[in-house]
Amino acid sequence: MSFDLLIEKIREKNNPTVMGLDPVLDYIPAQIKKRALAEYSDDFKAAGEAIFEFNKGLIDAAAEYIPAVKPQSAFYEMYGIDGLIALEKTIAYAKAAGLYVILDVKRNDIGSTAEAYARAYLGETELFGSSKAATPVDCVTVNPYLGIDGVKPFVDICNERDKGIFILVKTSNKSSGDFQDLTVGDKPLYRHVADKVNEWGSGSISNGYSCCGAVVGATYPSQLAELREALPNTFFLIPGYGAQGGTAKDIACAFDRHRLGAIVNSSRGLMCAYQKAGDDGRNFKACTRDAVIEMRDDINAEIGG
């Protein structure tokens, strides 16, 4: 139920981190792009092929050490249908490698439309007398601005099918305070969202955590500590480590005494490890593997893993 599968994989790898897969073409090693361009004359097709090849290499390099991957939908939608085909292939490849897949889509809408999104990614689509999964992942991110109508269809499918969602509470970006920090009564808006996340997930607690997780940025460590206290049964997805400035010290407070309760994302830091190492891209897999291990050890050193 809920995040049991993620928790199992975190324990198995002794690693509470997730590799973001945000495939900007600039991140992809030259030799992969060259091969894709030789094979496809259509630029979008070549981009889709290069993205999938790169993702395969990243997954091959990391799968032994990491419990999960988090593809960011924007960076696939940006390449049209060919990008979305690369996303589907990446999801299937990651699942086959035993990884938990969090699809970062931040979807949100009125009830009937939210249900269509929930079915698309966590459930099944009704077709002609049967139903099939369109783009099956383990977990998606959800934006709460429309209230419970937009979240309940996801929660219902989570409960039916042992899936999870991470709801945006306090995001990692600089302007997250524009609305999230506005004071409502005696506390900021993000705390009201947190209270609702707590309420919405209350019927689905397993292994100490409900199916409604929360996105809380590593870039706001005091809010992270405050939210950990307020939400003892909420699993956190923590972006903002590494390239965005968050450190292992900043996020240590998000974990419980079993070193669970949070998963920390790094995208560029792992995908572009070869660039940082001064490699020309021929050894990107080894560089990513080293960076995955380094991140794991960095965080485990702080949380006693």
Add this chain to the structure above:
Amino acid sequence: MSFDLLIEKIREKNNPTVMGLDPVLDYIPAQIKKRALAEYSDDFKAAGEAIFEFNKGLIDAAAEYIPAVKPQSAFYEMYGIDGLIALEKTIAYAKAAGLYVILDVKRNDIGSTAEAYARAYLGETELFGSSKAATPVDCVTVNPYLGIDGVKPFVDICNERDKGIFILVKTSNKSSGDFQDLTVGDKPLYRHVADKVNEWGSGSISNGYSCCGAVVGATYPSQLAELREALPNTFFLIPGYGAQGGTAKDIACAFDRHRLGAIVNSSRGLMCAYQKAGDDGRNFKACTRDAVIEMRDDINAEIGG
């Protein structure tokens, strides 16, 4: 600039309404589904084909009378890659029919990711030494929860390329008040979002309206009137007319004295007009055309059009 193209088309058709294209299979006439199933053994492919055939018929029926269509991304994503191919074909078909295309995606993310979304739908994607439009539409919907970081990439591309966005302010659903109505200082959160929409669009006013429009539900008429007053330079996208309960009287206040400033959406009311008329689907085009004209006349009667 901004919404000039939409305004031109609204004037040309003397019709401030938009047809939502939310293709649930249950909405599609039996004979279209039967043909698609005869042609494709794969259920998702048959669904994609049926959706596109239905949308083509709806566009053919309505294009003479209506300025715009609004496909809802969820109902295409629900059918996987085949659904997304149907979406791309629908967008191209609508553009070729001279319609303004608002893609309802409610995207939102941190700056670099929001830029990827903005490029995907309103701008161009950098490929191998060139750039190309991935899924080009005139306008998208945007969720404001992440603040200016998540909106500015859209605004920048709007200004460069004469596009528009509609930002969620007060949505039409029942639970929209869960967060949007919370009191911050002396006014509800949605008014703070409205102030920011006003500020973010202030540099792009043309024909009286900025590139930052607002989504305000027909189901909350007093808030609609309040927001019209507060946001004289903001174009409104108004969902909730018809099937959701909003009437022409409820939304008349959203228009300026030139009968501009708002566009009213109906999805099910137009797509399923044949069902309401007791038709078996063979005459769905005529039924939709009649419903489009009826909606136009209903709203124009209230606003003096």
